[in-house]
Amino acid sequence: MTYKNYPMVSRVVFGRGSFNQLDEILAPKRNGRHAPFIYYVDDVFKGNRWLTSRINLSYKDKIIYVPTLEEPKTSQIDQLVEDIILEFSELPSGIIGIGGGIVLDVAKAVSLMLTNKGEAKDYQGWDLIKQPSIYHVGVPTISGTGSEVSRTTILTGPERKLGINSDYTPFHQVVLDPELTKDVPKDQWFYTGMDCFVHCVESLDGTYLNAFSQSYGEKALEMCKEIFLGDDLSKEEAQDKLMMASWHGGMSIAYSQVGVAHAMSYGLGYLLGVKHGIGNCIVFDHLEDYYPEGVKLFKQMKAKHNITLPKGICADLEPHQFDKMIDVALSLEPLWENALGKDWKKEMTREKLLDLYKKM
């Protein structure tokens, strides 16, 4: 048996207000005046001086606001890479993503595609990237995706929704400043937090699990329970803890995988553009046959925070649309194998998936 040699984030700074240190962290990484730092910033922060005034632009540095209504597409990454190549005479000194999972994944993907030829879609899968990325930094402003610590960047391509999983994907630097999450709207807070919770349930319940991933997953799950079901935490404590839960939840995937909810949520995302966090929630709500304990806890959390999930999003779909969603979901073989074991194809049929999708 061969075990994965997991690449870790090189450096991490944690603390309320640590975002103020970004400038000092980046300074020694500058490769000269023609090699800019490119900041991808969630466009929710456009005009938000509290955040943007702390980004110090020098020379040709540039802020690019990233719309986050839709998840990143491979074609979008190709365009962003082309824009950089056309505008600047040298490769950037670094790419900094400031935002949620979408923006972090954009930063990771662009930093990879600046040094790897061809199109982003060519690299969707596992270990297809050959060249080291350029220096890239992640600054999460919402907690739960685990993108800040993972070795993947999830993209929707022409054929499939699938990550660029590689040893060069993880950030060189992560800045964990829980204060940056203070204005996240409640629904979004819940959906993205549940991404972490669902990660952990799927990882802990999976067949791939080992003691490394288990220890991270258990801690993240425990923290999610404390945050979403407890009553003892101050607002700041809850922000701090959710940021760490996301971190540990992401690490728990190192020797594990997500499972049924993520596979089905990718199907919804591909066909309907349903975003990952809410998509996970919509799917997970119906998975009591696969994750009975987890789904029970999830329903308690949903009730406690008065979250109403959209219903009937698949009501008007045509058969060929269900077929496409099922294709996308079933193509994620490692997720199914982790969830259901080597013989997962016997257990998870197209009919079962169709029945589940029809409920949503």
Place this chain on the structure above:
Amino acid sequence: MTYKNYPMVSRVVFGRGSFNQLDEILAPKRNGRHAPFIYYVDDVFKGNRWLTSRINLSYKDKIIYVPTLEEPKTSQIDQLVEDIILEFSELPSGIIGIGGGIVLDVAKAVSLMLTNKGEAKDYQGWDLIKQPSIYHVGVPTISGTGSEVSRTTILTGPERKLGINSDYTPFHQVVLDPELTKDVPKDQWFYTGMDCFVHCVESLDGTYLNAFSQSYGEKALEMCKEIFLGDDLSKEEAQDKLMMASWHGGMSIAYSQVGVAHAMSYGLGYLLGVKHGIGNCIVFDHLEDYYPEGVKLFKQMKAKHNITLPKGICADLEPHQFDKMIDVALSLEPLWENALGKDWKKEMTREKLLDLYKKM
């Protein structure tokens, strides 16, 4: 406030038997036939073919067995560095430490001192190292010290027992193979495991703590309780979990510090050569005034595993010897500040330390 930008281990592989992958991991790091890999191996493995047959020596690679009766001295590091410089025409491709905390710390220190001028004693302290170390790999064969993941390497110098704390200290690669711990004698297993337990108690109880370190420390502490007080784990599960507890316990120090037990244990180590694990146990056993809950749990663990600690090790000491131990302990200011707060000097007097040492 400025937060530490913590340097992480670059890569980690976890799994029973993962030691077999060492060769494949090292191959791309070789800088040519004149740049050897130097393996520092705990001399307990001398003649142990089960382990040593899996170290493949090529070109000028060399195994150096490290005696572990005593903890590493700065002069020993200087000698090892000189030996390498005299024997080889080029810097090594890498330094691999295979053993417990002593061997891991030797590997870290040698890899630093091969690229930094002067003597190891000049770098005892915080952030005195200026040049990146050479590539170094840690393979723990006993669990608990946290050295595999920390940014320090503890050395006894002419003046003090103090680590070389730097951003270049952490390993580039760690191989976590719990199977390598299978033959650790019971006493040593307990003492080293308690190093992790005591780390966690001191870190969680300290004034430096934040949510990052807390999450790691809590998980490691919980795992220690399961391992040392529970009855449900198989031998293999307990080995796996203790290796992860050590990892998380080490990470919990990132934004924290150890405390009273470690400071006093360094005093014992400096003067009497008492090793760190057992020294922590001897000290911690008397610290109910500082860590009441932790000491209670510790006594339960000690009883459950029929561990008898040495008594009266300070019985015959002269006043000037007590003075020296107290000097060494009190010199570790960050540890005391973490344990007792900014005004620690009012609380921890030489008299109190003397009373405590006299009980040991």
